[in-house]
Amino acid sequence: MESQPLIESCKGSTKPSSQQSISYKSILIWFFRKTLWQRKNVYILVTLLIPILYLLCYCLVGLNEPNYKYAKEVIESIVKEERQGYLVYSDYCKIVDRDPYKYEIMMLFNDTVLQPCKPYPPLTQVHYDSSIQRYLLSVDPIAFPKYNVKHSFGCCYNGVERISDDYIELTECQPFTSRTELSNTTDSIIVSCQTDHERIYINGHPTIPERYDVRQRLEHWAQKDRGKRVPSVLMIGIDSTSRLNLIRAMPKTTQYLYDNDWFELAGYNKIEDNTFPNLMALLVGYNLSTVLKHCNPYEINGLDQCDFIWKLFQKHGYVTAYGEDAVQINTFNYMKRGFQQPPVDHYLRPYLFVAEKQLGGFIHDYLPDCVGFELEAITVYRYAQEFANRYLNNSFFGFFWTSTHSHDTISQTRSMDEYLKEYMQGLVAQGILENSIVIFFSDHGLRFGPTRDSWSGYFEERLPFLFIWLPEFMRQAYPEFVDALRVNRKRLTTPYDLHLTLKHILSLTGRVGSQEDLGGAKDCPQCQSLFKPIPLNRSCADVSIEDHWCTCRTFKRTTDKILTRLAQHTVEHINSLLANGSYLNRCEPLQLNQIQHAYRADANAFDPRHVRIYMLTLTTLPNYAKYEATLRYDKLQPKHNKIRLTGSVSRINSYRGYIGCLGRDPMIRYCYCRNQLRKSYSETNYL
Ligand SMILES: *[C@@H]1O[C@H](CO)[C@@H](O)[C@H](O)[C@H]1NC(C)=O
Ligand SMILES: *[C@@H]1O[C@H](CO)[C@@H](O)[C@H](O)[C@H]1NC(C)=O
Ligand SMILES: *[C@@H]1O[C@H](CO)[C@@H](O)[C@H](O)[C@H]1NC(C)=O
Ligand SMILES: *[C@@H]1O[C@H](CO)[C@@H](O)[C@H](O)[C@H]1NC(C)=O
Ligand SMILES: *[C@@H]1O[C@H](CO)[C@@H](O)[C@H](O)[C@H]1NC(C)=O
Numbered sequence: 279m280e281s282q283p284l285i286e287s288c289k290g291s292t293k294p295s296s297q298q299s300i301s302y303k304s305i306l307i308w309f310f311r312k313t314l315w316q317r318k319n320v321y322i323l324v325t326l327l328i329p330i331l332y333l334l335c336y337c338l339v340g341l342n343e344p345n346y347k348y349a350k351e352v353i354e355s356i357v358k359e360e361r362q363g364y365l366v367y368s369d370y371c372k373i374v375d376r377d378p379y380k381y382e383i384m385m386l387f388n389d390t391v392l393q394p395c396k397p398y399p400p401l402t403q404v405h406y407d408s409s410i411q412r413y414l415l416s417v418d419p420i421a422f423p424k425y426n427v428k429h430s431f432g433c434c435y436n437g438v439e440r441i442s443d444d445y446i447e448l449t450e451c452q453p454f455t456s457r458t459e460l461s462n463t464t465d466s467i468i469v470s471c472q473t474d475h476e477r478i479y480i481n482g483h484p485t486i487p488e489r490y491d492v493r494q495r496l497e498h499w500a501q502k503d504r505g506k507r508v509p510s511v512l513m514i515g516i517d518s519t520s521r522l523n524l525i526r527a528m529p530k531t532t533q534y535l536y537d538n539d540w541f542e543l544a545g546y547n548k549i550e551d552n553t554f555p556n557l558m559a560l561l562v563g564y565n566l567s568t569v570l571k572h573c574n575p576y577e578i579n580g581l582d583q584c585d586f587i588w589k590l591f592q593k594h595g596y597v598t599a600y601g602e603d604a605v606q607i608n609t610f611n612y613m614k615r616g617f618q619q620p621p622v623d624h625y626l627r628p629y630l631f632v633a634e635k636q637l638g639g640f641i642h643d644y645l646p647d648c649v650g651f652e653l654e655a656i657t658v659y660r661y662a663q664e665f666a667n668r669y670l671n672n673s674f675f676g677f678f679w680t681s682t683h684s685h686d687t688i689s690q691t692r693s694m695d696e697y698l699k700e701y702m703q704g705l706v707a708q709g710i711l712e713n714s715i716v717i718f719f720s721d722h723g724l725r726f727g728p729t730r731d732s733w734s735g736y737f738e739e740r741l742p743f744l745f746i747w748l749p750e751f752m753r754q755a756y757p758e759f760v761d762a763l764r765v766n767r768k769r770l771t772t773p774y775d776l777h778l779t780l781k782h783i784l785s786l787t788g789r790v791g792s793q794e795d796l797g798g799a800k801d802c803p804q805c806q807s808l809f810k811p812i813p814l815n816r817s818c819a820d821v822s823i824e825d826h827w828c829t830c831r832t833f834k835r836t837t838d839k840i841l842t843r844l845a846q847h848t849v850e851h852i853n854s855l856l857a858n859g860s861y862l863n864r865c866e867p868l869q870l871n872q873i874q875h876a877y878r879a880d881a882n883a884f885d886p887r888h889v890r891i892y893m894l895t896l897t898t899l900p901n902y903a904k905y906e907a908t909l910r911y912d913k914l915q916p917k918h919n920k921i922r923l924t925g926s927v928s929r930i931n932s933y934r935g936y937i938g939c940l941g942r943d944p945m946i947r948y949c950y951c952r953n954q955l956r957k958s959y960s961e962t963n964y965l
């Protein structure tokens with residue numbers, strides 16, 4: 279009878295109130311009077327007293343309390359993590375798991391198919407002959423009849439020689455008959471064949487020639503390993519592809535990754551607007567302002583000063599390679615100075631630079647399609663595979679990047695699904711996955727165009743895909759990495775974490791004193807290797823992601839009075855950028871046309887009460903541009919400081935109009951050329 283209210287009263291609080299203490303006392307007195315003075319009731323007393331004392335202890339000392347509380351916390355966190363509908367769920371970060379097939383996005387999605395570049399196969403091929411350690415160039419007897427050659431013909435090849443990133447020479451054309459050995463001093467060749475009347479064939483072949491210095495380095499370091507297995511690293515990136523667009527446009531490839539135990543990082547969030555800064559965070563560990571300070575890409579020799587991760591791998595006995603398609607907009611060359619020295623041992627740019635010019639193919643908005651007999655992206659993928667095959671038994675680091683089939687629309691990349699799935703299967707069949715960590719990833723999602731008018735587009739822009747393959751021998755040697763990667767699937771992660779993961783991999787080789795010797799990720803002190811569990815309570819602020827790029831918040835539509843001031847602030851900010859230096863003479867100032875949408879963020883646990891976060895899209899005149907901005911309104915700040923823009927102001931429709939007066943300056947996203955400079959009306963999507 280007595281026990282019921284006692285349990286109830288102590289559940290809620292650790293310390294009983296004074297009233298409750300009095301009631302315990304009166305109960306005890308009652309027992310004393312009723313039982314202790316009547317000896318015959320002593321048995322009843324003992325049997326009643328034991329459970330009552332136990333309950334008293336439970337309430338007063340809180341015997342079970344800590345355990346109960348702990349269990350509750352653990353259960354809550356598990357329940358929260360498993361929360362349906364979220365990629366990441368904590369008090370500090372809630373990333374909504376969106377449906378890739380929502381109507382708002384599917385209505386913009388088209389099926390596309392891979393078109394062959396030519397209706398017949400190439401007349402020549404190259405393959406590496408390990409017995410002579412040279413590539414052999416030969417005429418393919420099976421392809422030959424397809425060329426329907428009636429006259430006698432001759433073939434010759436030019437070596438491609440890099441003078442600089444933007445100046446490539448061809449050596450004199452070397453004639454050959456059906457077969458010839460290529461020199462190990464040539465990286466790649468252009469081959470052509472002609473009859474007396476006409477050229478019947480032109481094509482190119484990039485190669486990975488055997489180099490003495492590279493082989494020396496590999497052997498020297500391998501000796502030091504004393505049989506220890508050292509993993510290689512293969513990075514394959516696709517520009518402008520969100521996690522959701524990978525699922526949507528490449529269902530077969532994605533399913534293949536899920537079925538074969540690749541590790542997905544579903545909360546991988548970009549840290550900046552476009553490719554360059556996101557890749558620099560990954561490859562160097564710097565944010566944009568640090569890059570400009572330490573290794574300015576706009577200065578000659580600037581990028582050569584950057585501590586790229588591939589240099590670190592090379593320094594510790596790895597052979598390195600880098601290949602990227604669309605040479606006109608290459609990450610390190612578009613409006614930048616590129617590299618003075620080749621950045622890696624095997625550098626694809628010189629070949630593609632020549633190939634794009636000589637081998638023709640359709641070029642749309644800087645994006646070439648075919649280069650010779652294959653899509654340029656496929657040239658990059660095949661080069662990556664050849665590199666991995668050539669150094670299968672050695673330690674290699676390769677970085678390969680393509681944008682030609684993904685940069686402009688969410689649909690185009692659909693055509694590569696079958697190819698990429700088979701490509702992954704090919705990596706397995708060739709044994710490349712046995713010794714290599716493969717990182718399959720993107721930098722951000724599509725940044726402009728009609729998809730950006732929807733919430734799907736907003737989140738997809740900020741959440742690129744990332745999958746990691748860990749070879750079996752590493753899964754066995756480091757089961758804790760597997761556990762961590764499983765946990766991290768549903769954590770907020772960044773390119774800086776990926777940078778630190780690469781350094782972590784290098785530190786595992788035993789070729790480095792400690793991971794500390796390699797340095798961290800300079801501009802994200804709290805970032806960490808993805809091979810270690812990431813705390814659930816991580817927020818964007820912890821990992822240097824500004825509010826504008828952060829996907830950790832949910833938003834509600836708002837009509838707060840402050841909106842007009844926020845919009846004005848945004849336009850004034852753009853105008854202050856245009857008021858600077860040479861833009862002043864070339865670009866018209868902008869005016870606010872309309873606020874299209876306005877949202878207020880639901881606060882996360884770290885967000886101070888006095889700060890409100892707003893996201894708005896607005897249009898301006900005279901350029902009819904659509905912008906997206908994220909602003910903080912801080913009540914406690916002095917009047918002129920209450921509003922602050924975060925990140926930068928995103929241009930979310932294509933740049934069209936009178937923008938030619940700025941050439942390729944990234945400021946064209948804000949510029950409308952002044953009257954006398956309006957030469958041509960152009961439409962371009964690049965910055
Ligand atoms: C899809 O393809 C059709 C036919 O090729 C074309 O008319 C339509 O504009 C395309 N839609 C999109 C969103 O690209
Ligand atoms: C090319 O190979 C020869 C041996 O066949 C070697 O002596 C030479 O150093 C190599 N050249 C380079 C650039 O590695
Ligand atoms: C790698 O080693 C295996 C076994 O020793 C050998 O069969 C293979 O030819 C080697 N591959 C390369 C590219 O050296
Ligand atoms: C880059 O990081 C430094 C700190 O390392 C910070 O002071 C600076 O504001 C950051 N810049 C950007 C553009 O985020
Ligand atoms: C976040 O979690 C880590 C460990 O899980 C802990 O050390 C840290 O104090 C927590 N931070 C906050 C703000 O709760």
Ligand SMILES: *[C@@H]1O[C@H](CO)[C@@H](O)[C@H](O)[C@H]1NC(C)=O
Nearest residue numbers: 853854855856857858859860
């Ligand atoms: C204006 O441009 C100069 C150099 O061109 C730069 O140092 C300065 O920070 C710019 N000012 C603003 C407000 O952007």
